[in-house]
Amino acid sequence: AQSVTQLDSQVPVFEEAPVELRCNYSSSVSVYLFWYVQYPNQGLQLLLKYLSGSTLVKGINGFEAEFNKSQTSFHLRKPSVHISDTAEYFCAVSESAGKSTFGDGTTLTVKP
Amino acid sequence: GAGVSQSPRYKVAKRGQDVALRCDPISGHVSLFWYQQALGQGPEFLTYFQNEAQLDKSGLPSDRFFAERPEGSVSTLKIQRTQQEDSAVYLCASSSETGFGNEQFFGPGTRLTVL
Numbered sequence: 001a002q003s004v005t006q007l008d009s010q011v012p013v014f015e016e017a018p019v020e021l022r023c024n025y026s027s028s029v030s031v032y033l034f035w036y037v038q039y040p041n042q043g044l045q046l047l048l049k050y051l052s053g054s055t056l057v058k059g060i061n062g063f064e065a066e067f068n069k070s071q072t073s074f075h076l077r078k079p080s081v082h083i084s085d086t087a088e089y090f091c092a093v094s095e096s097a098g099k100s101t102f103g104d105g106t107t108l109t110v111k112p
Numbered sequence: 113g114a115g116v117s118q119s120p121r122y123k124v125a126k127r128g129q130d131v132a133l134r135c136d137p138i139s140g141h142v143s144l145f146w147y148q149q150a151l152g153q154g155p156e157f158l159t160y161f162q163n164e165a166q167l168d169k170s171g172l173p174s175d176r177f178f179a180e181r182p183e184g185s186v187s188t189l190k191i192q193r194t195q196q197e198d199s200a201v202y203l204c205a206s207s208s209e210t211g212f213g214n215e216q217f218f219g220p221g222t223r224l225t226v227l
Contacts, residue, residue: 004154006154036218041220042220043115043116043203043217043218043219043220043221044155044203044205044216044218045218046215046216049215090154090155092154099157099160099168099170099171100145100157100216101157102147102154102155102156103154104152104153104154105152105153105154
């Protein structure tokens with residue numbers, strides 16, 4: 001069975017600082033990995049995904065993530081955050097068509 | 113429509129009532145998913161449709177939960193004899209493809225509160 005652990009429930013940072021949101025997963029088979037963002041009162045929106053190929057994946061809004069198979073991690077990073085990046089971030093894993101398993105989310109709060 | 117829509121956005125039910133939650137996926141999207149998101153947690157998979165066929169319902173928590181998509185477009189999630197533990201946000205998502213790793217487009221959710 002697949003599972004996802006987001007290691008930080010809340011991450012406060014100052015504007016223009018770098019940020020890393022950590023995600024570890026467990027699965028017995030090859031998986032596909034995703035990061036979604038949820039702004040207040042909105043639906044989840046895909047930030048980026050890893051299917052295969054290069055382990056460094058670039059997404060929207062300047063975010064990137066690196067797949068590390070040996071450490072079963074898929075951490076999300078941004079070199080310089082903005083106030084508008086304040087949101088809930090979810091890491092997800094899929095090992096079959098259809099079903100995705102999500103972590104419990106990390107609340108990113110960017111302070112001025 | 114431009115995205116996935118869900119109705120109602122908010123639903124308050126008395127314990128024991130039946131509720132029906134509607135999802136309108138993006139036009140032409142083959143795959144449709146339902147998730148349950150409890151407060152402070154990530155979405156949990158409930159069920160998956162490919163067109164009108166329900167291919168996976170392993171996440172439905174009990175036989176009080178029932179989902180259908182009779183014409184392969186709009187879907188309804190029905191909860192019978194609601195209980196307080198059913199209080200959550202119910203998310204619907206659709207995808208244009210059926211294979212692995214395809215982006216799911218999420219609706220805003222229906223927040224269900226059972227009193």
